[in-house]
Amino acid sequence: MEPFGTSHGSPQPPHPHLRQDPRPRSRRRPRVRPGGLLLAAALVAGGLLPFTLGGTAQASASNGGDVIANLFEWNWPSVASECTTVLGPKGYGAVQVSPPQDSIRLAGTSHAWWDVYQPVGYDLSSRMGNEAQFKAMVTACHNAGVKVYTDAVINHMSGNDQPSTDSYGGDSFNVTAKTYAAVPYGPADFHAYPANCPNPDMAINDWNSQQQVQECDLSNLADLNTESDNVRSKIAGYLNKLIADGVDGFRVDSAKHINQADMANIESRLTNTLWGQRPYVLQEVYTGSTGNLAPAAFEANGSVIGFDYAYAMKAQFQGNIANLRTFGQSWGLEPSDKDGAMVTNHDTERNGSTLNYKNGSQYTLATEFMLAWGYGVPSVYSGFAFNGSDDSPPAASNGMVTATDCSSAAWVCTDRNHGIANMVGWHNAAQGQPVANWWDNGNNAIAFSRGAKAWVAINNSGGAVTQTFSTGLRAGTYCDVIHGDTTASGSCTGPAVTVNAAGSASVTVPAGDSVALYGAGTATPPTSPPPTTPGYVAETFHEAEAAPSGQQVYLVGSLPALGNWAPASAIALSTSNRSAWSGTVSLPANTSFEYKYILKDASGNVTWEPGNNHTASTGAGGGTLNDSWGTQSGGGTNQVTVAFHETKAAPSGQQVYVLGSIPALATWNTQAAIPLTVSGQTAWATTVAMAPNTSFEYKYILKDASGNVTWESGANRTAGSGATGVTLNDTWK
Incomplete structure (x- = not known):
């Protein structure tokens, strides 16, 4: 909320994010500038005991994604529904929700959005719903594999110039006396002149003065004395109550205005989350100030909101996006592991400093680029339509937010945009891969x-x-x-x-x-031969196989164009009668190769064609190969069955695979490893057809949904297929 700094002590230009308000001070409604991302930065404080669940149900497993859906001022039942029907299925890793504590309710029916950023108590009765609804929302999101991050307003309480004594949850407070009975806080719990702030009106006059920024009143909001152990204890108690209700992290509102040592002390008091992790922390730190007030000075306590990222998105998508080739820390952004990437949030969309939904395709494309580029932790913002900067979300006459209706023009559900929602899965699949x-x-x-x-x-x-x-x-x-x-x-x-x-x-x-x-390129192939490039020829494959209902025939083989034996990259064949399958693939000319057919069902389970690999050569002009399931060009199905049985309690979301030293075992190619099916949680099994009396080495691996591989330890296992097949009974090592 501070002006952009020039040199220390120099006159400060107006902050582009603060509207100049012509109303007398007594009538101004302070507006805190919360921003919208939480970076999964583990802030480990020494000496903390593991969180004890007590009577709270254990959270379901996280889906492991990192994309955040920022559902600004959606009520709790609507957030719960979105987690279940959209965010979980699309792969969002977390949802950010608005401040859940009780806040001031101003007289009249306008109920501006910013009243939830003026706390009057730490009980969970807000304009988004009550505590029971909040807990139900957290449970629903966890059950969908989605973490929950809350906006935490802990720098201040309500505005000093607010005449209202009403709140959404009914908490008693007196702004003039600085008493908030529900916490409780009293006058000694706030910064004051001249003991803390050097300015009689408690205003921040120098935005490069750490004392003024952190000990005077931000926009006339009663600034908490976070140096006080009493205040720290009560803030930590509030955050720990949220953690006990299942919250996984916090966006710290106005973190720039809290001394870093005070914030570190508060964080050190926090318990672990239901998933046994440290709570995730992202701090609202506007750019522009220098030295110990610059965003980099807050990195020790967590990550910082990506205002720098969002400003760059607007500049490029309203300029020349070819410049984005070098986009990253060299542009002056925070390091990727500290930058909460965003295109907009509820503050910046209103003051015009970033793109917003009114920018149409520029806004959509910038969001898709953010999900694709892989810098920082991205947040997709979904709010409500507005004309004036103070507009309320759709609400009843008492200010309580009504249910989100994404079919209505009153709500802007960016998280549901078809391309953006599907780019979350794209983003998850691309994790860890370089731009190329x-x-x-x-x-x-x-x-x-x-x-x-x-x-x-x-x-x-x-x-x-x-x-x-x-x-x-x-x-x-x-x-x-x-x-x-x-x-x-x-x-x-x-x-x-x-x-x-x-x-x-x-x-x-x-x-x-x-x-x-x-993905694996498994969409239905074209019926006409694909285009070829110089040095490549069209090879057509015909396979006779009466595939069971719900299964499809695929082609896989020893060349990159045939998937390098990886079932996930196999070529889907087309059929008109479910007994004759065909497809055409562009392959290198004059090249020998091996191949096989496999069956896949809707769940991705694979059944390999028995027998030896088919062998062929493309020649100079390509050709047509006519095959029948299980019959090789060398004649017969001279194969035996090797059964692999493995005992392993695999972590949730991971699967056991086997691979080894021969082609039937993927020749150590982890992408082509053979999946095992599980029964009873620890018993994994599969069968593999191979030539008789064949010696081989093998091992088991674990793979998660993103393809990350964990090898079992120790030396390679050795075995032979025998004359009639064999069963191998193993235990993970």
């Missing part, structure tokens, strides 16, 4: 991949862009998730894009739009 295959046209169209996991093209211009892009993806046909969804059978409800064996794809990106691809 950058392309731009020097102006307002860009494209890039995240390793070999995902690719996106963004067109911020007024005309369509058609280009052959290097995507970095494996060959296959991919669903454009901006405009469609991949169904359980692998087909796409929208447009599909074919990536050839060289990783290239010809794509048209409409004006003000984007195209995004990720």
Whole structure:
């Protein structure tokens, strides 16, 4: 909330985020400038005991994502519903909710949004709902795998010039006397002149003075004396009550105005969350001041809201997005592990310093870029429509927020936007992968991949862009998730894009739009042969197999264009009668290769064709291969079955796989490892067909949904397939 600083002690220009208010001071309504992201930064304080659950139910497992949905001033039942029906299924890792404590309620019917940033007590009765509704919301979100972060207003209480004595929860308070009975706080619990603030009116006159910024009143709000152990204890008690109710982290409102040592002391008193972790902390620290008031000075206590990130997004998407090729810390941003990335929040969207929903495609594309780029922890903001900067969310006459209706123009549900919601899954799939295959046209169209996991093209211009892009993806046909969804059978409800064996794809990106691809490329393949590039030929595969209902035949083999034996990258074949399957793939000319057919069901379970691998060569002009399930070109099905039984209590969200030294065991390729199925939580099993009397080495691994691999320890296991097959009974080591 402070003006941007120049040099220390120099006159300060007006803060672009504070509207100049012509009303007399006595009638002004202070507006705190909360911002909207919480970075998952573990702030470990030594000596803390693990959190004891007591009578509170253990939280369900987190889905592991890091994207935050900031549902600004949605009421608690609406947040609960969104977690269950949208955020969890789409892969959002957390939801940020507005301050849950009791706050002042001003006379009249306007009920501006900012009254929830003027606390009068720490009980959980707010305009978003009561404590029972809050707890039910947290439970619903946890059950959907979504963490809950609350906005924590702990720098101050209500405004000194507010005549109201009414609150949403009924707490008793006296602004003039500085008494808040529900906490309780008294006059000694607040900063005062001249003991703390050097200015008689308690105003902040020098925004580079740490004393004034942290010990005077921010916008005439009663500033808590956080140096006091009594105040620290009561703030920590409030936050620990929220943790006991299941809250996983906090956005610390006006953190810039709390001395860093005081904040560290408060954090040291906090218990662990229901997931056994330290609470996540992100601090509201506006840019502009120098020295110990600059955002970097607060990093020891957690992360900082990405105002710098949001300002850059507006500048580039209203300028030239080709500049984003170098976007990151070199631009002066906070380090990625400390920057809470955002395109907007409820303060900045109102003062015009960042993009907002009124900017249309620029706002949507900037949000999609944020999810794709992988810098910081991204927050997707969903609020309500407004005309004036003080407008209330949709509410009853008493100010209580009514249910969110995303079909109404009164609410702006950005988290549900089809492309943005699907880019959360794209973001999760691309985690840990570097930016690669950058392309731009020097102006307002860009494209890039995240390793070999995902690719996106963004067109911020007024005309369509058609280009052959290097995507970095494996060959296959991919669903454009901006405009469609991949169904359980692998087909796409929208447009599909074919990536050839060289990783290239010809794509048209409409004006003000984007195209995004990720996954294994399992969308229904085109019926006509795919385009080929020099040195490649079209090879057509026909397979006779009466596939069971609900299963589809795929092709996988030894070349990159055939998935490198990875079932997740296998090529989906098409059929008209479920007994004859076919597909055409662009392969390198004059190249020998091996291949097999597999079955996949809607859950992704794989059944391998028995027998030896098929062998073939593309020749100079490609050709057609006619096969039948289980019959190899070498003749017969001379195979035996090796059964793998493994005992392992796998962590939630992880699965046991087996791989080894021979092609039937993926030749140590973790992407092609064979999944085991589980019964009784610890008994994993699968069978693999291989040649008889074959010696091999093997091991078991764990994989999570993002493809991260954990190997069992020790030396490789050794075995042989025997003359008639064998069963191997193992225990994880």
